[in-house]
Amino acid sequence: MVEEERSLTIYMKSQKHSHTCINCGQEMKVYHATYERTVQDLPIFQKNVALKVITYDYYCLNDGCDTMTFAEDYGRFIGRSGRMTCRLEDFIRTLALETNCEGAAAICKEMGIRISGDTIIRILRKMTDKPSHPCSDAIGVDDFAYRKGQTYCTVICDVATREPIEVLDGRDGNELREWLKRNKQVKKVTRDRAGAYAKAISDELPEAMQIADRFHLHHNLLKAVKEALKHELPNNIAIPNNPVDQLSKASDDKKNGTRESIKS
């Protein structure tokens, strides 16, 4: 391992000297080359972590198999290709969905993760590249900012699996409308307050139940409480500059028999 001011480089090599072919599943022991992969991992103490992994490329010697050569993989940790570990990618995906792509990139930079907003967009797109399968009868729909205040998309999650299943361009409801036409099994839709989504759902799935999501109910409640407080409380509330002086003055007043309350 090499440690520098802002980075850690960890050198790794597989202990195994055989691997199962990705196509036929037979164990192979003859490799024809090795190469070095550089894979970014979660940071340690805000230092960027790069794994330099010596990877073996094996021959498949099974005559009945179409695969000539294949690279070893490291399962869920690194995967067969890619420039970052699966756990780093999972973290970035979660962070981006909770914020937005540009915000996530800025937080990553502070943490020691090297990534651009465009790469985060690619990670989000990749999460819905899996083979499509029918989703359950309940979905969640919300908008998501690639760039806050500028570029938005619509994310659809399957409530049964809690997994994002689709990322659609824009948030005007047009792409959602087309998606709903292909997914008539949907009976319940949790959504935000966007009228465009409500209209698309009502038009395409008039029988479906539309449910306000908890985030937006909280948002509405807080807004109503703020409005109520604005009416009830004065515009300015005086706070003493030095509460200690005020307390000692009150104590003196008490000793002197003066009954004066402190306003705070």
Ligand SMILES: [Zn+2]
């Ligand atoms: Zn094979």
